[in-house]
Amino acid sequence: MSVLTSSWTKSKTTQRRLRDLLAYTLLAVGFVWFIFPLFWVIMSSLKTFEDFNQIPQRIFPSELYLGNYPSAWNSVPFGRYFINTAIIVSLSVVGELISASIVGFGFSRLKFWGRNFLFMVLLSTMMLPFWVVIIPRFLLYRDIGWVGTWLPLIVPSYFANPVYVFLMRQFFMTLPSELDDAAKIDGCNELGIFWRILLPLTKPVLATIAIFSFINVWTDFVKQVIYLSQDSTYTVAIGLAFLRWQIAQGDPVPGLLMAATVFTSLPMIAIFFIGQKYMVRGIALTGRTGT
Amino acid sequence: MQTPRTAAPNISWARLRPHIVGWAFISPWLVSFSFLMVYPFIASFVLSFTRYQLIGEAQFIGFENIQRMLFEDERVADALRVTFTYVLLTVPAGTAISILVAILLNQSVRGIPFFRTSFYMPSVIGGVGLALLWTTILAKNGPINAALGLVGIEGPNWLFETAWALPSLALKAIATAGAAMLIILAALQGVPQHLYEAVDLDGGGEWAKFWHVTLPQISPAIFYNVIVTTIGVMQSFVEAFIMTNGGPGTATLFYGLYLYRQAFEFYRMGYASALAWMMFLIILALTIINFRVARFWVYYEGEE
Numbered sequence: 001m002s003v004l005t006s007s008w009t010k011s012k013t014t015q016r017r018l019r020d021l022l023a024y025t026l027l028a029v030g031f032v033w034f035i036f037p038l039f040w041v042i043m044s045s046l047k048t049f050e051d052f053n054q055i056p057q058r059i060f061p062s063e064l065y066l067g068n069y070p071s072a073w074n075s076v077p078f079g080r081y082f083i084n085t086a087i088i089v090s091l092s093v094v095g096e097l098i099s100a101s102i103v104g105f106g107f108s109r110l111k112f113w114g115r116n117f118l119f120m121v122l123l124s125t126m127m128l129p130f131w132v133v134i135i136p137r138f139l140l141y142r143d144i145g146w147v148g149t150w151l152p153l154i155v156p157s158y159f160a161n162p163v164y165v166f167l168m169r170q171f172f173m174t175l176p177s178e179l180d181d182a183a184k185i186d187g188c189n190e191l192g193i194f195w196r197i198l199l200p201l202t203k204p205v206l207a208t209i210a211i212f213s214f215i216n217v218w219t220d221f222v223k224q225v226i227y228l229s230q231d232s233t234y235t236v237a238i239g240l241a242f243l244r245w246q247i248a249q250g251d252p253v254p255g256l257l258m259a260a261t262v263f264t265s266l267p268m269i270a271i272f273f274i275g276q277k278y279m280v281r282g283i284a285l286t287g288r289t290g291t
Numbered sequence: 292m293q294t295p296r297t298a299a300p301n302i303s304w305a306r307l308r309p310h311i312v313g314w315a316f317i318s319p320w321l322v323s324f325s326f327l328m329v330y331p332f333i334a335s336f337v338l339s340f341t342r343y344q345l346i347g348e349a350q351f352i353g354f355e356n357i358q359r360m361l362f363e364d365e366r367v368a369d370a371l372r373v374t375f376t377y378v379l380l381t382v383p384a385g386t387a388i389s390i391l392v393a394i395l396l397n398q399s400v401r402g403i404p405f406f407r408t409s410f411y412m413p414s415v416i417g418g419v420g421l422a423l424l425w426t427t428i429l430a431k432n433g434p435i436n437a438a439l440g441l442v443g444i445e446g447p448n449w450l451f452e453t454a455w456a457l458p459s460l461a462l463k464a465i466a467t468a469g470a471a472m473l474i475i476l477a478a479l480q481g482v483p484q485h486l487y488e489a490v491d492l493d494g495g496g497e498w499a500k501f502w503h504v505t506l507p508q509i510s511p512a513i514f515y516n517v518i519v520t521t522i523g524v525m526q527s528f529v530e531a532f533i534m535t536n537g538g539p540g541t542a543t544l545f546y547g548l549y550l551y552r553q554a555f556e557f558y559r560m561g562y563a564s565a566l567a568w569m570m571f572l573i574i575l576a577l578t579i580i581n582f583r584v585a586r587f588w589v590y591y592e593g594e595e
Contacts, residue, residue: 023398027406030392033466034410040434041424057432099319112313122320125328127578129526131550132571135338135564136331138554142345159323190312219418221529226555240419244426244533254427261423265416272415276408279415283470284477 045069045258052254068259072243075256078263080232081239088153088235089217095157096164096213097206103160104168105194109180119169126162130222138226152227153220157213164209170285171205172198208282211275215268236264338564345558356565367566369541370549371573373457377545378524380461385468386517390509393475407476414469422533425463426450429534450535456542460530471516478512479505507590514589518581525574546570 040059044052045068047061073079106112107119141152175198183193221237228234234242243260272279314321339356343349360367396407416424427433429449436446449459486504495503528547531537537544550570554563 019398020400023395023400026395027400030395031406031409034413036434037424037428037466038413038416041427044427052432054432057434057437059434103317103320106313106316110309110313110316112310115313118317121324125324127522127574128328128332129522129567129571129574131526131547132335132567133328133331135554135560135567136334137327139334139560140326140331156323156327158319159327160317160320162320165320190316194316215415215417219416219420221418221532222551237419240423241533244419244423254430257423258427261420265420265424268415268417268420269412272412280407280411280473283473 041258041261045255045262047255047258049255065255068255069263072256072260073263075246075260076239076242077231078236078239078260081234081236084150084233085218085235085237088150089214091150091154092157092217093210093213095154095159096161096209099158099160100164100168100209101199101202101206102194103165104172105198107165108169108172109177109193109198110190122162122165126166134226141227147227148229148233150228150233153217153223157217161213164213167205167209167282167285168202171202175201204278204281207275208278211271211279212282214271218267240264335564335567338561339568340565341561343560345560349561352561356562359562360565360569366541366544366549370544370546373541373544374525374527374546376457377461377464377527378521380458381464381524382517382520384461385465385471385520386513388465389468389471389475389516390513392472393479394505396472396476397479411469411473414467418529419533421467422463422530425466426534429459429463451539453539453542456535456539460534460543463530463534464524464527468520471520474516475509475512478509482508510589511591514581514585518578521577521581522574525570525577 043059043061046064046066047057047068048063048065051057051061051065107115107122137152138147141147146152146155179197180193183197188196219237221241224235224238225241228238240260243257247254247257338349340351340353341349342352342355392410396403396410413421413424428435430436431446431448431451435449439446447455449455482505486508487500490500490504493499526547527545528551531543531545531548532551535543537548546566547570550563550566553559553566
């Protein structure tokens with residue numbers, strides 16, 4: 001009997017080991033598949049012009065050539081573009097945080113006429129295609145003299161993005177209603193409950209929203225290319241696209257382009273490592289990365 | 292003269308107050324909803340029936356734009372064909388791969404957080420940077436062709452050959468669908484363990500567990516992904532704009548790119564609005580079809 005049991009457990013552990021082996025093999029394949037492009041770009045950014053003309057190219061550069069980085073940085077005014085983008089992004093993130101938390105509080109902790117209906121409307125606007133609203137928005141901004149400035153990129157952030165409102169609301173719903181009742185007895189009004197009692201508890205969602213909106217605004221090429229028209233207002237994404245077109249027009253310096261790709265992606269990678277935990281939670285909850 | 296003027300406002304103020312406060316709190320959204328959603332939505336519908344090139348007044352031209360869009364402009368047909376093909380290439384394959392990868396990342400082996408991080412990380416780069424990254428990967432003398440060379444195949448110049456340009460963009464889209472993977476992973480982690488134990492008791496194997504427990508349990512998350520990615524992929528723009536500029540020929544002329552060119556390169560605001568409304572109607576139809584089909588494969592707790 002005991003022999004039987006032990007051989008049974010043994011086969012169970014071998015089975016388990018085989019499974020782990022299979023899992024690790026597939027994980028290794030996936031790792032190469034997902035990480036290799038990044039690795040390739042970093043290696044390419046360190047290659048000389050001659051390295052690119054080899055067929056096939058080697059993975060590693062023949063020497064560690066750092067010259068692509070300064071030439072990429074100076075080929076378009078990236079310094080200014082970084083500052084511009086940082087200003088747009090930080091002002092937008094502040095706006096998203098303020099407006100989403102206020103509106104999210106309204107939709108979750110207050111009772112008023114039309115609340116549930118309006119919330120359904122809010123959810124359905126998340127499905128509305130960007131292209132169907134962009135033309136009248138552009139004309140509207142033009143009529144008030146905002147086209148060519150950063151205002152169309154920043155101001156809407158102060159009027160509540162539905163995805164972030166949804167995130168805030170879902171989080172507010174998890175907080176016990178006793179908190180509001182106790183505060184009311186202490187003489188707090190709604191603004192006090194929001195500002196002093198509940199908002200301090202929402203730091204994790206605020207972090208999620210901050211990260212989402214940072215990434216979304218930083219990489220939001222379409223709106224930037226539509227609204228901005230002067231070199232002095234351009235962003236990092238537009239600078240990168242410029243570089244791409246210069247090169248497409250017969251100035252073949254791929255190493256330079258790859259160097260620019262690397263240093264313009266660094267803020268994303270950094271924010272990802274800082275806020276990974278919050279991001280993952282947010283994606284699991286809303287099923288998207290914003291907008 | 293003797294109207295109950297003093298009492299009534301007090302009572303109604305007390306009754307009105309919570310509603311007023313509530314509407315005040317959501318007012319930022321009401322503003323953006325009115326001016327940035329409802330107004331543009333209606334305005335682009337009205338603009339569809341006009342000719343408007345940014346100067347002067349918009350001219351009412353009846354169904355001219357619609358007629359041109361549906362019957363005369365061959366580029367529209369091209370753009371639709373390209374976009375539908377792109378949806379068919381990316382959504383089913385992308386969904387299948389994100390399910391498989393999510394299952395892999397849900398295994399209880401050591402080091403799994405490391406793998407989750409590294410699988411998801413590339414997709415955060417996004418936008419122009421990610422498009423350029425993949426332009427390099429797909430270059431004639433890039434790593435994909437180097438790998439094919441090892442097994443004796445001479446790879447094509449992916450982004451510059453009519454037959455391969457669109458599949459190449461689809462490959463890029465599938466390889467960077469990190470968010471979809473995480474949504475399904477979250478759903479997998481929500482599957483109640485006792486359901487698997489029940490299959491064990493019935494003597495079912497791994498396949499039975501996957502087919503009868505895992506798949507039905509995560510089907511709402513898969514469905515949600517299909518809806519959101521279909522809507523997103525229909526509107527694709529950046530990939531074509533940066534990687535191929537719609538070419539070669541019209542091989543990667545996404546509908547979004549064509550609309551962008553009409554609106555913001557040729558300033559045909561009326562015609563572009565008609566194109567935008569057709570895109571809206573197509574996306575709406577696809578979403579409705581998705582919901583109809585969902586009845587046959589999406590499982591919701593509490594039904595049956």
